Amino acid sequence: MFKKDFPYFKNSDIVYLDNAATTQKPQVVIDSQVEYYEKYCANTHRSSFSDANKATQKYEDSRKILKEFINASLNEEIIFTKGVSESINFVASSFTRDYKTVIISSLEHHSNIVPWHMQGRNLSQGLKVVNCDSNLNFDFEEYENILKENPNSFVSVTHISNAFGKIHDIKKIIELAHKYESVVMVDAAQSLAHTKIDVQELDVDFLAISGHKTFGPTGVGALYVKQQHLKNMKPYQTGGATIHEVDFNSSTLLDSPYKFEAGTQNIAGVIGFGEALKYITRIxxxxxxxxxxxxxxxxxxxxxxxxxxxxxxxxxxxxxxxxxxxxxxxxxxxxxxxxxxxxxxxxxxxxxxxxxxxxxxxxxxxxxxxxxxxxxxxxxxxxxxxxxxxxxx
Incomplete structure (x- = not known):
């Protein structure tokens, strides 16, 4: 019924069943990117001529759309990235280094394993893994025991396994973590294509989001950061569009989210991602x-x-x-x-x-x-x- 909205299915006779790798894009998403490049292609947050202002407005509209889509409290809590891999690396590099213990699950994608190895963490130092049972269910008893022994940890878990489709009870994972004064990041790469996420209802601290697995463009995603953690986040990278004042002695940065979005962003991709979320909302x-x-x-x-x-x-x-x-x-x-x-x-x-x-x-x-x-x-x-x-x- 919905294939008519997706040009891929008009132009191909392939039976496409690889959606966990990437989803197809509806025409409205493609059109929004083409329109940007054809009609108002300009950089954002810099120039003041009309096309630049329109590009900035469309870009910021997508931030607001995503904020409302996941029920975040503030636009400042939405930081655009290249996708979930960059979002997790961002948090690993900018927030978690001072945490003695990082806790993950046995069903994680490499994007939620390798960044912790890059910090020198492994099973004998600073990394704990919650195992699963024979049906790949998350072991909550083991998880709580790890939290008891390692309070004030950083928990980073996938919501839906890309390999097996198993859904973790992230609400329960978050509640237990907070009980032991720990912070939680959820890898939601597979989530928004399938189910509603409400960050306030979940009380999640960080949420890593993928655009291309959510009927949006490749090369774009986002990181939700609960407001209370923004003050403890350090920029992952700096440069154009992140600064308030610079001289050769020092620099001062803008407030969130702009200090976390260095350089020229994937403007067309962000605009397209906003359209993808609007499309999901309509359905x-x-x-x-x-x-x-x-x-x-x-x-x-x-x-x-x-x-x-x-x-x-x-x-x-x-x-x-x-x-x-x-x-x-x-x-x-x-x-x-x-x-x-x-x-x-x-x-x-x-x-x-x-x-x-x-x-x-x-x-x-x-x-x-x-x-x-x-x-x-x-x-x-x-x-x-x-x-x-x-x-x-």
Whole structure:
């Protein structure tokens, strides 16, 4: 029903089921970027001529749209970045170095593991990992024990696993962390494409957001920072647009968010991201969640009928991604054959090598859906998988 809004589906006969990697972009998002480049291309927060003023206004409109979209309190709490990876690196470099302990989960993307290694943290020094059970559920008993032993920690966890679609109960994670005077950052890369996030209701301290996984452009995202933490944040980088006064002896910086957005930003991308959020608002999360859950359940039912399939979790408290393998068959071979049949999925470790190693596998076949996917897509996937299995067996 919604594919008509996305030019990709008009111009391609590929069955697109790799939404956890990136989502397709509706026409309104593409048009908004083209309009910027064709009609009022100018830099923001600098010049005072009319096109520059319009570019600045459109850029700041997107900040306000995102602020309202996640129910932040202030525009100043929204800092634009390149995406979740940069947002996490920003917080790791600018806020967390003085924390003795960082706590993550075993389902993290590499973007929420490697930045802590770059600080010299590992399992024997400064990094704690909350394990999951055999169904990939977050172990809250272990988590609280870690918090008891390490109060005043920094907790950084994913909301929805990109590899397995498992949804962490971030409300409970945040409440427990605050009970032990700890601060929480949530990796919401997979979140806004599927479900509503209210930062005030969650009482989250930091939220890392991706644009391109939320039907917006690539190269843009955001970091939400609760107001009380802004005074303790140091700029990740400095330069143009961040300063109030400079001479050769010293510099003074602007207030948030501008002191955190050095250089010329991805102006078209930010404007496009605002349009993507407006598009989601028009559809409504109630519709999105209903459609997605239905298609996700159908996907699981049809996959379960295939011979020798291996799942690593059930679908309770899951959305988006479904990962699996077939006994004695390489996931790489499946990926190659499905590509030949014009079905786009992802195979491999999905930037989540630690959980793959724990499961004793090199990677999985991952199908990831969005609200524009339908039963027909799933049927074509299943047909292609059956043909691939026939070839490989």
């Amino acid at each position: 409504g999360y109630k519709n999105i969640e209903t459609i997605e859950k239905d298609v996700y359940n159908y996907l699981n039912e049809e996959l379960s009928k295939l011979p020798n399939i291996v799942f690593y979790n059930d679908i309770e408290n899951c959305i988006g991604s479904r990962s699996f393998n077939f006994k004695n068959i390489s996931h790489d071979d499946i990926g190659i054959l499905l590509d030949k049949m014009k079905v786009a999925i992802r195979v491999g470790h999905h930037c989540a090598q630690p959980i793959m190693k724990k499961l004793g596998i090199r990677g999985t076949i991952r199908v990831s859906t969005a609200f524009y996917n339908d039963y027909e897509d799933i049927n074509k996937l299943i047909k292609a998988l059956k043909k691939a299995l026939d070839i490989l067996n």
